[in-house]
Amino acid sequence: MTSVEEPAHTGGRIRDAARTRAEILDVATKEFARAGLAGARVDEIAALTRTTKRMIYYYFGGKEQLFTAVLERAYSVIRQAEQELDVEHLDPVAAIRRLAELTFDHHEAHPDFIRLVSIENIHEAGHIAASEQLGRIGSPALEVIHRILESGRKSGLFTADVDAVDLHAMISSFCFFRVANRHTFGALFGRDLTAPDQREHYRTMLGDMVIAYLTADRTA
Amino acid sequence: MTSVEEPAHTGGRIRDAARTRAEILDVATKEFARAGLAGARVDEIAALTRTTKRMIYYYFGGKEQLFTAVLERAYSVIRQAEQELDVEHLDPVAAIRRLAELTFDHHEAHPDFIRLVSIENIHEAGHIAASEQLGRIGSPALEVIHRILESGRKSGLFTADVDAVDLHAMISSFCFFRVANRHTFGALFGRDLTAPDQREHYRTMLGDMVIAYLTADRTA
DNA sequence: CGCCTAATGTACGAACTAGTACGTTAGCTA
DNA sequence: TAGCTAACGTACTAGTTCGTACATTAGGCG
Numbered sequence: 001m002t003s004v005e006e007p008a009h010t011g012g013r014i015r016d017a018a019r020t021r022a023e024i025l026d027v028a029t030k031e032f033a034r035a036g037l038a039g040a041r042v043d044e045i046a047a048l049t050r051t052t053k054r055m056i057y058y059y060f061g062g063k064e065q066l067f068t069a070v071l072e073r074a075y076s077v078i079r080q081a082e083q084e085l086d087v088e089h090l091d092p093v094a095a096i097r098r099l100a101e102l103t104f105d106h107h108e109a110h111p112d113f114i115r116l117v118s119i120e121n122i123h124e125a126g127h128i129a130a131s132e133q134l135g136r137i138g139s140p141a142l143e144v145i146h147r148i149l150e151s152g153r154k155s156g157l158f159t160a161d162v163d164a165v166d167l168h169a170m171i172s173s174f175c176f177f178r179v180a181n182r183h184t185f186g187a188l189f190g191r192d193l194t195a196p197d198q199r200e201h202y203r204t205m206l207g208d209m210v211i212a213y214l215t216a217d218r219t220a
Numbered sequence: 221m222t223s224v225e226e227p228a229h230t231g232g233r234i235r236d237a238a239r240t241r242a243e244i245l246d247v248a249t250k251e252f253a254r255a256g257l258a259g260a261r262v263d264e265i266a267a268l269t270r271t272t273k274r275m276i277y278y279y280f281g282g283k284e285q286l287f288t289a290v291l292e293r294a295y296s297v298i299r300q301a302e303q304e305l306d307v308e309h310l311d312p313v314a315a316i317r318r319l320a321e322l323t324f325d326h327h328e329a330h331p332d333f334i335r336l337v338s339i340e341n342i343h344e345a346g347h348i349a350a351s352e353q354l355g356r357i358g359s360p361a362l363e364v365i366h367r368i369l370e371s372g373r374k375s376g377l378f379t380a381d382v383d384a385v386d387l388h389a390m391i392s393s394f395c396f397f398r399v400a401n402r403h404t405f406g407a408l409f410g411r412d413l414t415a416p417d418q419r420e421h422y423r424t425m426l427g428d429m430v431i432a433y434l435t436a437d438r439t440a
Numbered sequence: 441c442g443c444c445t446a447a448t449g450t451a452c453g454a455a456c457t458a459g460t461a462c463g464t465t466a467g468c469t470a
Numbered sequence: 471t472a473g474c475t476a477a478c479g480t481a482c483t484a485g486t487t488c489g490t491a492c493a494t495t496a497g498g499c500g
Binding site for chain 2: 035036037038039115117118119120121122124125128129134135137139142160162165166168169170172173174176177178180181182183184185186187188189191193202205208209211212213215216217
């Protein structure tokens with residue numbers, strides 16, 4: 001019985017800067033993803049936090065900077081995942097398919113991130129442009145794709161004349177659209193692109209599409 | 221000398237309900253596309269109009285309803301374009317490629333529409349769901365795609381097991397992503413997917429991709 | 441040609457919202 | 471253990487923003 005009559009605020013750790021910061025970022029991520037930059041409410045974010053609005057300004061400076069911080073952390077998660085890519089031991093076809101599947105899985109697993117990207121595009125990527133951190137992220141995946149493409153072309157398997165950036169765009173397009181636009185697509189066409197029982201269908205479809213494109217007979 | 225000393229407001233037509241309504245929709249489309257639903261300002265929309273804020277409430281009832289009306293009109297433009305599709309006289313491969321190109325062109329020509337769709341997805345398509353008009357639009361393009369696929373499969377040209385909705389998703393994905401995410405993509409990877417001198421490249425890429433997928437050798 | 445209503449304009453308010461001034465305290469360090 | 475500072479809380483404000491009450495008029499119609 002250590003704290004029966006103690007004031008409520010002594011439950012849990014107090015004065016933990018890292019935890020407070022992280023908690024604000026967690027809540028803000030959800031709130032920004034839910035309502036957009038303008039739609040999100042600083043008061044609401046604060047209310048969903050163990051701490052107060054004051055802390056948001058203390059740690060981040062303001063709403064816009066908080067959004068930038070949210071974006072920075074969200075992108076760092078992807079960069080992390082990409083750095084753990086390990087597909088170059090596979091043959092080029094299998095490697096590309098595996099890469100596409102991992103991209104597919106990552107998009108599906110992080111719908112909030114997808115929404116943040118949509119929101120950031122509404123704002124014409126101004127926060128990314130203004131962020132030192134995000135400016136110099138690069139993309140570990142691009143290096144991997146580049147090497148797989150080289151290898152596949154050398155062996156004659158890949159006939160398409162694309163570079164890594166374009167192939168990345170192609171793969172991301174499908175994965176992104178499926179998650180980002182699932183609501184309007186569902187409402188208009190009556191099909192839920194993210195229905196669990198359709199997952200394998202679309203995952204395979206993406207791989208088939210990319211491989212078919214890369215290996216198509218171009219002698220005609 | 222008919223109007224030298226007359227008040228300024230006599231210039232141009234007065235009391236033109238249709239024109240006022242249409243002008244509000246025009247301005248609102250741009251403003252919503254620019255700033256999102258929450259970010260758009262009713263006062264700003266009114267200010268960019270020949271009329272006043274009062275008229276927005278008079279004709280549309282409120283901000284949300286105005287957004288819905290904007291969406292309805294934007295979607296009707298597409299439905300219109302789709303109804304004018306005329307590709308079924310072509311052989312299946314050419315027809316699909318042409319359809320993909322028209323989709324590509326339409327997305328490129330209507331970036332504001334793309335932004336509205338992104339925004340509507342942030343709001344989980346609630347306005348579409350609540351709109352009688354948008355609920356029963358359907359898509360003329362789907363019928364066309366369906367018939368082309370049938371024809372292509374019958375002749376043995378198309379080997380892929382997809383239906384019209386999935387193929388539509390595939391084509392739209394690429395077109396949508398290229399326009400919607402051009403800002404973040406450009407900022408992160410240093411490539412402008414909508415650069416004019418790359419237009420033909422991506423347009424061809426899309427067609428190649430779809431055709432390769434549909435006609436891929438699946439005997440292996 | 442006067443009346444009636446759709447269409448329009450003005451002025452305002454209630455509620456919300458980002459941001460801040462000021463005060464407090466936990467807990468490390470000397 | 472005293473003191474100092476990073477961390478935190480409260481209460482408030484200035485400005486914004488959606489929406490509306492009220493007043494006005496154009497112009498079709500009987």
